[in-house]
Amino acid sequence: MIRVGIVGGTGYTGAELLRLLSTHPHVELRTITSRTEAGRAVSDLFPSLRGTLKLCFSQPDSNSQLSSCDLVFFATPNGVAMQSTPQLLQAGVRIIDLAADFRLRDACLWHQWYHREHTCPDLLQQAVYGLPEMNRKAIATARLVANPGCYPTAAQLGLLPLIRHGLVSGDTIIIDAKSGVSGAGRSASVGALFGEVSESFKAYGVGGHRHLPEIRQGIACMSSPTSAPFTGELVFVPHLTPMIRGIHATLYCPVKDRSVDLQALYEETYANEPFVDMMPAGSHPETRYVRGCNQCRIAVHRPQEGNTVVILCVIDNLVKGAAGQAVQNMNIMFGLDEQAGLNCPALMP
Amino acid sequence: MIRVGIVGGTGYTGAELLRLLSTHPHVELRTITSRTEAGRAVSDLFPSLRGTLKLCFSQPDSNSQLSSCDLVFFATPNGVAMQSTPQLLQAGVRIIDLAADFRLRDACLWHQWYHREHTCPDLLQQAVYGLPEMNRKAIATARLVANPGCYPTAAQLGLLPLIRHGLVSGDTIIIDAKSGVSGAGRSASVGALFGEVSESFKAYGVGGHRHLPEIRQGIACMSSPTSAPFTGELVFVPHLTPMIRGIHATLYCPVKDRSVDLQALYEETYANEPFVDMMPAGSHPETRYVRGCNQCRIAVHRPQEGNTVVILCVIDNLVKGAAGQAVQNMNIMFGLDEQAGLNCPALMP
Amino acid sequence: MIRVGIVGGTGYTGAELLRLLSTHPHVELRTITSRTEAGRAVSDLFPSLRGTLKLCFSQPDSNSQLSSCDLVFFATPNGVAMQSTPQLLQAGVRIIDLAADFRLRDACLWHQWYHREHTCPDLLQQAVYGLPEMNRKAIATARLVANPGCYPTAAQLGLLPLIRHGLVSGDTIIIDAKSGVSGAGRSASVGALFGEVSESFKAYGVGGHRHLPEIRQGIACMSSPTSAPFTGELVFVPHLTPMIRGIHATLYCPVKDRSVDLQALYEETYANEPFVDMMPAGSHPETRYVRGCNQCRIAVHRPQEGNTVVILCVIDNLVKGAAGQAVQNMNIMFGLDEQAGLNCPALMP
């Protein structure tokens, strides 16, 4: 059994991590910390876990508990994980950060987008970006994994086959992404009230969103040595849609080459991936097809036989876009079956 | 492995049964029939099952497949199961009907509420009403189980402790129940369109709902020999609430005796029940606490220290109110761990 | 033109009041105060009013603006209106308080339920409870109107005909009420986040809700001198349903007398009421039938010809349950057509 600790577990990402880990066959959940809820039973805050999880939240300062874990997940706001990561690594604990502290390799860029100094910039190079479909081997031996953002997961999985084969032929890739409201977190805010977001739809952060540099970095890494890298413009517009879970990324890529069988290319790329499902040609994946499960489902279209390829890509933002991918990374890091604890089908309807 | 067949699997109840059975450790799903979808891959109709279930729908007429099963579930409209049940029982197959064909013991009453002649009234006495918390022993040896309706499950679990101990002292019990829209099924109808039921709330069937006689029969069965049975009026008003899953039953019972510790009584009654969770005093269970899981969560109140006891009772109408309870019944019938395949926590948020 | 001021207009009730008043033919909206938003254009906070309303929020302390109004609405949290009401009345301004400061006539009771001392208990007797269907005459000449709570509006309109005619024959009336989430206000709170209340249903405040004494007081006032008052138990259970607007009250009343034609009684009672619509026998009113409009729609049932009468009653909690009723009261107070500014049909779908 892997001894696991969680730092911060009162948000939606934490709740989802608890749901997945509480029935994972190889995990012993030893400690979960929360400054605000210390002493309270986890199942009191999340009654959905009554009868499943007996743990109480503990003070985050009692690090001894964390140091004795094999693995610690950080499900904290940005900027928290980097405070304790060095000591924990020192103590031999492996780490998966579900926040953004280690997602960008460039400390300047991180500073620019997260508006504060990174406290352990040296670890940025050491951290492995936890997208298994790109970095499985490196993840297996990583001591520190940066779990990808939700939008970047959907966008990168949708773009990977095209980028890797150097098929993007124009100068602009457009990522029009739509997310459920749980992506905004579980903090009290007027903007996420039911009365504000139900029966409404909006774009946000059009001027610039933190997931943009993360996607850009990912695309740069995907390029194969033999094909031309994509050097054009990346436009990313996130939207809020009135549902709890789910991300739908609609990707627009200029691909002039008509000789490539895109359906076959995508199917081939993901043939052995347990959590990427290439749907039949002509499909329109719906976010409910992945509700509560770790799958990413993709369809690829070339409307009107034109120059623009449209990729439709759905994930559950809290699972493949956060906690589920973290568990997948854990499975890889500890040599377990990659699907362990993640084989529950989506909840539909 | 239990060899299992499903008749009718294109509705929400069938979809949920497929979700639960597809990962059940002791089930081999052998056949699933559908007149309208015969030949089509199940995962084509329900893409949430892609990668989990390889089966295709087959013609319902090829009964040979069904006859070779240990157990057949009927997830069909009312009146279908009674057509083939006699032959299948004859062939040694055990049956769980998720529709209403065998829920009422009285054929006249059945005729009155379901507006047609029952084709095998003799089986009504033989059928066991599949509410494990009431009938566990009989279910274990039953050849034919009538899986309870969704509202009756919530109502009966909420009332059981009071009725069994003869504590209802007035002449009227009120069941004000609220259901998510999946209870209306997956058939095309204007009344269940998103545009009609979203952002709206209504009562329906106030004049009379088929679950009323079922609840009445259940209450009659609950009374213990030593306490006075409840002979008063039962008022049942179902409502439609704009969500997919969930039933919330609010039960109003006159209980004059103040000496009883109701919280203790309920906790005691359900102490050993794996799927009934008595919440702490003062709680307000929410339907999301049971979304996608087989739990029933209950709280009991006596507002203003008055004569009316208010019981709050939540289930997922598709799980404990249908497919989950059917799997629970199967587990009991085949001597398995009652929780096998049903230990996934609720999906929250 | 009536010169109107609004104190506090940043919540949902205030927003709705602004929507209704901005197109009211006889209103000149002169000032709207908000401590937090002073200086900001109202249409900046509520872009739905862009092009309709040019006003900016002003500091609440500059009372001179308010004193020069004919009428001031308080759309503030409980306990605010009572601070400035005496001075404004002194200055000849008439007042409609949409909060609870003047709803209860008994200062002790108010203290008990609102947990603070009332600062002008003498005004409690002078204030007129603004339910036009009960108090139209008194409202016409009132200087201070206490606009009813949302639940009490629905409950009282549903009960009025039975109580007035002394038809309730048992000892318990049950009010099972369901509200949309806007009833919880526009303040940031985890409990009202989309991620918490969407796709879920719950009861709350079963132990005791502030609208209970208000309904009880209303019922006492309804009794006619010639018929026995209702002295029994009132059980009120509010619920939260995942929609923005709407209240559905399901009322359960013991009525033994079968000789009364309830449908006729209700139709008669409300024959001349512009905002109460008695639906045909057998109807099930839906909250969307009144979305955005000031109507209350009612249906009355006697299920199974039993002793319990079930009344179904729907309003829009923000309109007839708050701002619309306030405008209706204003119309009465100033001798206008009672329907002025309130004749927009419901938004359906």
Added chain:
Amino acid sequence: MIRVGIVGGTGYTGAELLRLLSTHPHVELRTITSRTEAGRAVSDLFPSLRGTLKLCFSQPDSNSQLSSCDLVFFATPNGVAMQSTPQLLQAGVRIIDLAADFRLRDACLWHQWYHREHTCPDLLQQAVYGLPEMNRKAIATARLVANPGCYPTAAQLGLLPLIRHGLVSGDTIIIDAKSGVSGAGRSASVGALFGEVSESFKAYGVGGHRHLPEIRQGIACMSSPTSAPFTGELVFVPHLTPMIRGIHATLYCPVKDRSVDLQALYEETYANEPFVDMMPAGSHPETRYVRGCNQCRIAVHRPQEGNTVVILCVIDNLVKGAAGQAVQNMNIMFGLDEQAGLNCPALMP
């Protein structure tokens, strides 16, 4: 008073038309036909109109009623209006078709996208495309107006300023549009059930949607004689979002010229338009800002100061995207104040 008739009024577009016309100060609603509902009170089908509208549905064949109208609206499925339009025009009746029968000028193109022969292709040239912001003058004198589709309305209003000034410099315009479910109509269909579309998001019709040729035709018409027309690729991907009303179009246009002040250009273009609201720079319009009203609200962005301009455009698909625009066209055709009957602010929350 304008004597108005409606053909087909049982869908959502018809219901919305009824809502708007029932309180329009210059309209006398004389007849509304429906084959399926003939004889039934309109307010029985749409109880939201109880007390507002007294009309009953009549048989569509009794054309005499229609012939005596000044104006007839067709709120029918595609292909119905073209059957009776010639006779009605002959009889001197003016017509607004809310369906697609007269939207495309090219009969071959119409045949290709609507899969049947047009029955009066000669009228295609005579029909005026009813987008007032483009064609106000022609609408004023038109005898036959083709009311635009919902997506085309949003897309064209968002693109108009750029196209008219020949500012699109690349070869691809992308229209990523999201619609509420009422756009799918009020017919019974599994795909529009609450259980299928709530808590889910999907693209549809990526291969080709009928609104694509309509938008393409509109763009061709917008080009000014002095600037180069846009001859590139138009990619249109519609999506379904779980809400009843609202369209959000996100438009991506290559605009290399940095010297243009886009905000000023848009403000100027729409300065005198009563129903297009250019929001402040940096805004993110939400569909709830226009719920139930005839406004189109627009914001324009240039993310990362790049080559791609992003235009955000919201309308209520049933109002500015259908019935409201039809009423606006009527107002123009009959020389009324263009805003008559359309000045109700949006319903928010």
